[in-house]
Amino acid sequence: MKLAISYVALSILPLVIFYVTVMAYIESHYLDEREEEMLQSAVVIVNNITRRGFENIAGLTDTPIDISPAMEDFSNDWDMRILVFNEGATVIVDTNIVAMVSVREGQTLIIPEVLYALEGNEIFRLRRETQMLYFAVPVPYADGERFGAVLLVSSAEEIFSSLAEIRSRIFRYSMIAGLAMIVLIIVISNQLIAPVRRMLKVVQKMALGQLNQRVPIKGGNEYAIWGKAFNSMSEKLEQVEKTREEFVSNVSHELKTPLSSMKVLSEAILLQEKLPEEVYREFLRDVVSEVDRMTNINNDLLALVKIDQREQGLNIQLTSINKLVEDILKRLTPLAEQLEIELQYENVRPVQIDADEIKLSLAISNIIENGIKYTPKGGTVKVVVDADHQFVFITVQDTGIGIPEDELDRIFNRFYRVDKTRDRETGGTGLGLSISYSTVVLHGGSIRVNSKLDEGSVFIVRIPIRRS
Numbered sequence: 525m526k527l528a529i530s531y532v533a534l535s536i537l538p539l540v541i542f543y544v545t546v547m548a549y550i551e552s553h554y555l556d557e558r559e560e561e562m563l564q565s566a567v568v569i570v571n572n573i574t575r576r577g578f579e580n581i582a583g584l585t586d587t588p589i590d591i592s593p594a595m596e597d598f599s600n601d602w603d604m605r606i607l608v609f610n611e612g613a614t615v616i617v618d619t620n621i622v623a624m625v626s627v628r629e630g631q632t633l634i635i636p637e638v639l640y641a642l643e644g645n646e647i648f649r650l651r652r653e654t655q656m657l658y659f660a661v662p663v664p665y666a667d668g669e670r671f672g673a674v675l676l677v678s679s680a681e682e683i684f685s686s687l688a689e690i691r692s693r694i695f696r697y698s699m700i701a702g703l704a705m706i707v708l709i710i711v712i713s714n715q716l717i718a719p720v721r722r723m724l725k726v727v728q729k730m731a732l733g734q735l736n737q738r739v740p741i742k743g744g745n746e747y748a749i750w751g752k753a754f755n756s757m758s759e760k761l762e763q764v765e766k767t768r769e770e771f772v773s774n775v776s777h778e779l780k781t782p783l784s785s786m787k788v789l790s791e792a793i794l795l796q797e798k799l800p801e802e803v804y805r806e807f808l809r810d811v812v813s814e815v816d817r818m819t820n821i822n823n824d825l826l827a828l829v830k831i832d833q834r835e836q837g838l839n840i841q842l843t844s845i846n847k848l849v850e851d852i853l854k855r856l857t858p859l860a861e862q863l864e865i866e867l868q869y870e871n872v873r874p875v876q877i878d879a880d881e882i883k884l885s886l887a888i889s890n891i892i893e894n895g896i897k898y899t900p901k902g903g904t905v906k907v908v909v910d911a912d913h914q915f916v917f918i919t920v921q922d923t924g925i926g927i928p929e930d931e932l933d934r935i936f937n938r939f940y941r942v943d944k945t946r947d948r949e950t951g952g953t954g955l956g957l958s959i960s961y962s963t964v965v966l967h968g969g970s971i972r973v974n975s976k977l978d979e980g981s982v983f984i985v986r987i988p989i990r991r992s
Contacts, residue, residue, distance in 0.1 A: 531709040531712075531713060532705075532706050532709055535702075535705050535706075535709060536702060536705075539698050539701065539702055539705075542698075543694055543695070543698055546694060547687070547690070547691055547694070550687065550690055551683075551687055554683045554686065554687070555650060555657075555683070558657060558678070558680070558683065559648045559657075559659065561602075562604070562648065562657065562659040562676050562678060563646075563648075563659065563661075565598065565602050565604070565676060566646075566659060566661045566674060566676055568598070569595070569598060569606065569674050569676075570661055570663050570674060572591070572594060573591065573608070573663050573672075573674070574663065574664070576589050576591065577589070577666065578663050578664070578665050578666070578672050579665060579666055581608070581616060581617075582610045582616055582672065583616075591608070591617060592617050592619075595608065595617050595619050596619050598619075599619035602678075603678070604676050604677060604678040605618070605619055605620060605676070605677040605678070606618075606619045606674065606675070606676060606677075607619075607633075607638075607674070607675040607677070608663075608672065608673070608674055608675075609633070609638050609642070609672055609673040609674075609675065610672050611642060611665070611670045611671060611672055612632065613632050613633060613634065613635070613638055613639065613642065613673075614630060614631070614632045615630065615631050615632070615633060616672075635658075635660075635675065637649055637658045637659075637660040637675060638660055638673050638675055640660060641660035641661055641662045641671070641673035641674075641675070642662065642671050642672070642673050643662075643671070644662045644671050645662065646659075646660065646661040646662065647659070647660050650680060655679065655680045655681050655684055656677060656678070656679060656680060657676075657677070657678045657679070657680050658675065658676070658677055659675070659676040659678075660673055660674070660675045660676075661673065661674050719739075719747040719750075719751065720747075722739060722740060723739050723750075723751065723754060726738070726739050726754075726758075730758065730761070735758065735761050735762040735765050736762055737758060738755050738758060739751040739754050739755055739758075741755070782814035782815070782817045782818045783814075783818075785810070785811075785814045786811050786814045786815070789807045789810050789811050789814075790811070792807065793807050838879075838880040838883065838966065838967070839880045839881075839882070840878050840879065840880060840991060841878070841879075841880075841881065842876050842877075842878065843876060843877055843878070843879045843881045843884070844874070844875075844876050845875050845876070845877055845879075845909055845911075845916050845918065846871050846874050846875065846909055848881060848884065848885055848888065849869070849888065849907055849909055849918065850869070851885070852885060852888055852889045852892060853867055853869055853892070853907065855889070856889070856892055856893055856896060859893070859896055860896050860905070863896060863897070863899075863901060864901040864902060865896050865899050865901070865902075865903055865904065865905055866903070866904040866905070867896075867904075867905055867907070868904055868905070868906040868907070869906075869907050869908075870906065870907070870908040870909070871909050872908060872909060872910040872911075873909075873910065873911055875909070875911040875916050875989065876989075877916050877987060877988070877989045877990070878988075878989070878990055878991045879967055879987065880967070883963050883966075884963060884964075884967065884987075886959065886960075886963065887959065887960040887963035887964055887985075888918060888920075888960070888985065890956035890957060890959060890960045891920050891956075891957070891960050891971075891983050891985070892905065892907060892920050893956070894956060894957065895920050895921075895922035895924060895981070895983070896922075898922065898924040898925050898981075899922045899923055899924035899925075899980075900923075900924065900925070903922065903923040903924060903980075904922070904923050905920065905921070905922045905923075906919075906920075906921045906922075907919070907920055907921075908921070911989065913989075914988065914989060915969075915986045915987060915988055915989060916986070916987050916989055917984060917985070917986055918984075918985040918987075919982065919983070919984050919985075920982070920983040920985075921980065921981075921982045921983075922980050922981055922982075923979070923980040924980050924981060925977070925978060926975050926976050926977040926978050926979050926980055926981055927973070927975040927977070927981055928977055929975075929977075932973055932975060935957055935973065936957050936958055936960075936961040936971070937958065964985055964987060967987050967988070967991075968987070968988050968991065968992075969985060969986050969987035969988065970985075970986050971983060971984070971985050971986075972984045972986070
């Protein structure tokens with residue numbers, strides 16, 4: 525409604541300006557035409573008076589001349605009142621055609637237009653209160669130093685009547701145009717606001733928790749672009765909500781499994797009497813193993829929370845990636861030997877970057893350890909360190925079980941496992957890759973994965989050499 529009112533106001537304003545301007549122009553045009561007519565009449569009268577001698581007409585000589593008949597003829601022909609004044613503003617002739625009150629000859633009248641003409645100037649003026657036109661011109665005496673005056677008075681009623689008719693027509697046409705414009709503006713405003721209203725309804729539903737809402741998109745205008753961006757945001761919010769629900773479910777499941785195992789083991793100990801010491805020890809070792817598993821899950825969850833909330837700032841320092849990777853491989857060599865996996869390392873070029881060595885070491889270690897755990901006996905895991913002028917590239921290539929193509933986008937989700945049975949056997953929590961991904965992103969980097977089922981996987985970690 526505010527938009528429609530604004531458009532109506534902005535549309536009516538030009539109409540008002542147009543109306544006022546046109547009426548002023550038409551009135552000025554009529555008055556100019558009438559002034560030209562009265563000027564021509566005044567020229568004729570002044571020439572007539574000058575030819576006869578103004579002194580004779582004013583009775584200042586021995587041969588006075590009466591010009592009243594001539595002036596009355598002019599007045600009747602031109603439909604205007606003619607008054608002739610001497611230098612003292614005394615009336616010499618008055619045709620009294622359009623006057624309501626007659627003026628006697630010899631009477632002195634103080635009329636501003638006449639006084640102005642007696643100074644040697646001509647003047648045209650419209651008196652709106654009486655709708656009369658006054659045109660006064662000077663008439664010189666023979667000596668050229670004194671002036672008399674001729675005043676032409678004409679009714680402007682015809683002009684005002686024509687203007688009223690024109691004004692009425694323009695007003696009617698303007699009202700019709702204005703109403704049509706208002707209707708058109710309201711229709712256009714509704715068309716413009718309709719997408720916003722639809723989006724508002726969707727937002728209101730989303731505020732109530734219905735995150736599966738989408739905005740219908742039509743055409744390719746700005747609203748369509750806005751709608752696409754909104755739908756993209758909505759999809760991401762829905763995905764975040766699903767991820768949250770899945771995360772809570774996974775946490776519950778992951779913690780439930782060791783708790784259930786500990787309960788079963790504890791009940792077995794309690795229900796059986798006089799068990800051999802070796803059995804007690806075995807049960808207790810299993811309980812300790814489950815406690816360790818819960819501890820690992822808890823520690824990984826805390827690490828993820830701190831990374832997500834940025835509670836722990838990065839301790840940035842100049843770090844040798846080559847040495848960092850070599851240290852990781854030294855720590856993981858016993859595990860690789862135990863699983864009969866060959867570790868290979870290729871150092872293309874030495875590079876130092878701005879990084880948090882501890883966090884980045886954990887992230888890279890998780891990726892390499894994952895490659896070792898998911899590679900069958902006799903396989904290989906190759907690590908390559910390379911760099912260009914902007915980024916360092918750490919490539920981890922294994923000959924493991926691979927990842928199905930439709931699951932590549934989900935491997936960094938928390939608690940996600942490609943092979944849940946194998947991950948149970950390796951003791952993983954399902955959070956390692958999530959921690960690696962979050963840590964690399966925190967460093968301004970990215971991780972790309974290529975994989976083929978039963979052939980192996982390639983993880984490429986890219987991290988900026990210098991932090992902006």
